[in-house]
Amino acid sequence: MLVGVGLGPGDPELLTLKAVETLKRAHKVYVPGRLAAELVAPYAEAEILEFPMLTDYEVLNAVWKKNADMLADESKDNLVAFGLIGDPNFFSTFTHLKRVMNKFYPGVETATIPGISSITSFAAQTGSEVDSSFEVSDGSDSKFRVRLKASKPLEIIESYEKEGFDKFTFCERLFSDREVIITERDKIPEKGNYFSIVFAEKE
Ligand SMILES: C[S@@+](CC[C@H](N)C(=O)[O-])C[C@H]1O[C@@H](n2cnc3c(N)ncnc32)[C@H](O)[C@@H]1O
Numbered sequence: 001m002l003v004g005v006g007l008g009p010g011d012p013e014l015l016t017l018k019a020v021e022t023l024k025r026a027h028k029v030y031v032p033g034r035l036a037a038e039l040v041a042p043y044a045e046a047e048i049l050e051f052p053m054l055t056d057y058e059v060l061n062a063v064w065k066k067n068a069d070m071l072a073d074e075s076k077d078n079l080v081a082f083g084l085i086g087d088p089n090f091f092s093t094f095t096h097l098k099r100v101m102n103k104f105y106p107g108v109e110t111a112t113i114p115g116i117s118s119i120t121s122f123a124a125q126t127g128s129e130v131d132s133s134f135e136v137s138d139g140s141d142s143k144f145r146v147r148l149k150a151s152k153p154l155e156i157i158e159s160y161e162k163e164g165f166d167k168f169t170f171c172e173r174l175f176s177d178r179e180v181i182i183t184e185r186d187k188i189p190e191k192g193n194y195f196s197i198v199f200a201e202k203e
Pocket of ligand 1 (some may be wrong): 085086092
């Protein structure tokens with residue numbers, strides 16, 4: 001299994017228990033750079049995988065494929081961890097590696113362990129507060145929306161569809177034993193509860 005492990009925003013004390021446990025158990029740990037290697041160092045010796053900062057998708061795809069080729073065999077029967085700054089599912093090389101791995105090596109299971117992201121943790125460090133809708137951008141077009149307090153998911157989805165969103169995930173009480181995750185549009189219920197999120201995507 002190939003697991004993306006969130007290492008948090010840079011403070012060695014801001015790794016989760018699950019991240020530490022996974023790094024200790026892993027057969028092999030890879031990272032994309034020195035800072036990540038330093039955060040992993042107390043638990044495992046990490047190998048740095050090359051992920052150049054490029055914008056040419058053709059070249060990038062070739063690099064992701066090369067890395068997937070390299071990790072596929074050992075990830076099939078062993079726990080292989082890929083440690084990333086912040087959270088592995090936000091603006092991270094791991095999402096691309098995972099996508100390419102799933103496409104070319106469907107026999108390799110993939111998963112992610114969330115990490116404390118710079119997107120939320122900057123507020124603690126700078127004394128900032130966010131208590132209404134906000135935007136996170138890397139300068140590219142906006143393709144995603146996260147709706148909190150989604151107690152009327154269907155109503156929310158219908159209004160988002162008018163804005164061009166066409167893929168939805170509804171989730172409720174995540175990480176609890178009453179967790180609900182629904183990705184089929186037609187199965188999303190009319191009512192959620194307070195601990196509900198709608199995640200919307202468009203091309
Ligand atoms: C490729 S994104 C990675 C985001 C990361 N996966 C996360 O969840 O925080 C890199 C950008 O995240 C922001 N970032 C990440 N860690 C940061 C930190 N410790 N302090 C300030 N910005 C940070 C910077 O804007 C940086 O350009």
